Amino acid sequence: MSADQWSxxxxxxxxxxxxxxxxxxxxxxxxxxVAASGAEIVTVAVRRVNVSDPAAPMLTDYxxxxxxxxxPNTAGCFNADDAIRTLRLAREAGGxxxxxxEVLGEAKTLYPNMRETLEATEVLAKEGFxxxxxxxxxxxxxxxxxxxxxxxxxxxxxxxxSGLGIQNRVTxxxxxxxxxxxxxxxxxxxxxxxxxxxxxxxxxxVLMNTAxxxxxxPVRMARAMKLAVEAGRDAYLSGRMGQRRxxxxxxxxxxxx
Amino acid sequence: MISxxxxxxxxxxxxxxxxxxxxxxxxxxxxxAVERNREIVPRSTLADVALAExxxxxxxxxxxxx
Numbered sequence: 001m002s003a004d005q006w007s008x009x010x011x012x013x014x015x016x017x018x019x020x021x022x023x024x025x026x027x028x029x030x031x032x033x034v035a036a037s038g039a040e041i042v043t044v045a046v047r048r049v050n051v052s053d054p055a056a057p058m059l060t061d062y063x064x065x066x067x068x069x070x071x072p073n074t075a076g077c078f079n080a081d082d083a084i085r086t087l088r089l090a091r092e093a094g095g096x097x098x099x100x101x102e103v104l105g106e107a108k109t110l111y112p113n114m115r116e117t118l119e120a121t122e123v124l125a126k127e128g129f130x131x132x133x134x135x136x137x138x139x140x141x142x143x144x145x146x147x148x149x150x151x152x153x154x155x156x157x158x159x160x161x162s163g164l165g166i167q168n169r170v171t172x173x174x175x176x177x178x179x180x181x182x183x184x185x186x187x188x189x190x191x192x193x194x195x196x197x198x199x200x201x202x203x204x205x206v207l208m209n210t211a212x213x214x215x216x217x218p219v220r221m222a223r224a225m226k227l228a229v230e231a232g233r234d235a236y237l238s239g240r241m242g243q244r245r246x247x248x249x250x251x252x253x254x255x256x257x
Numbered sequence: 258m259i260s261x262x263x264x265x266x267x268x269x270x271x272x273x274x275x276x277x278x279x280x281x282x283x284x285x286x287x288x289x290a291v292e293r294n295r296e297i298v299p300r301s302t303l304a305d306v307a308l309a310e311x312x313x314x315x316x317x318x319x320x321x322x323x
């Protein structure tokens with residue numbers, strides 16, 4: 001079996017699991033979960049430094065940006081301007097242009113505001129950013145984002161942090177079939193089988209945070225997600241059997257005693 | 258001393274460059290990004306940009322997030 005890799009904006013990765021770095025008990029647990037997940041990309045947020053406690057430990061002390069690709073996000077931004085401003089700072093802080101854009105519509109559902117998302121994607125692409133874009137599970141919106149310069153389409157499977165799993169497999173599959181950039185399910189995964197479903201639908205990867213961070217044993221769940229993403233990918237590539245409405249015996253009928 | 262707004266809070270700081278301020282705060286300049294009056298200040302120029310009375314500065318870094 002040849003190595004199964006995927007590329008986004010010219011960068012090649014082996015792991016198809018991207019993990020967040022929020023909600024962990026501490027940096028040690030976070031780093032252990034990232035290691036167990038096998039992820040090569042982690043999402044990070046951009047926030048004000050605590051100027052009253054500059055010696056406080058930093059994420060970069062525990063997860064080395066030279067070894068793991070930091071994907072700065074715009075979580076918490078509710079309009080295009082704030083998201084663009086955040087990513088300009090992220091680019092300056094990190095020195096890279098691969099970013100995750102999410103422009104939220106409301107706090108209750110954290111559904112994306114697609115008008116603002118599309119506008120921000122256009123501006124960011126013009127400024128040389130490579131935006132991977134969180135979006136609704138809508139194949140038309142996905143194409144519009146791609147046309148606007150998104151280097152990856154990242155539809156939600158269910159609301160952020162809900163753990164409800166993939167609510168609409170049909171639309172995720174339609175997005176996969178229509179896209180010429182990578183498609184990653186971003187948000188909604190609750191447990192390993194949800195990640196496997198995303199991969200069986202033909203997604204290029206899965207992005208998750210809460211499913212690992214809020215598990216009772218995050219490090220073990222991180223490993224479960226790694227295995228689920230690999231299993232789902234293999235299942236997709238292997239070409240699953242057709243479905244039938246009735247049974248089909250696995251043992252031969254001939255030679256029955 | 259001059260008065261600036263640093264990460265949303267009014268502060269009295271010594272006049273000097275932004276790099277001086279970052280160092281005086283005990284921050285590693287390689288791990289932060291600075292915005293001055295809503296314009297990014299490239300890291301390579303932090304030592305060349307002098308703080309002015311009333312400047313609004315944002316100093317950010319990466320934290321855990323999803």
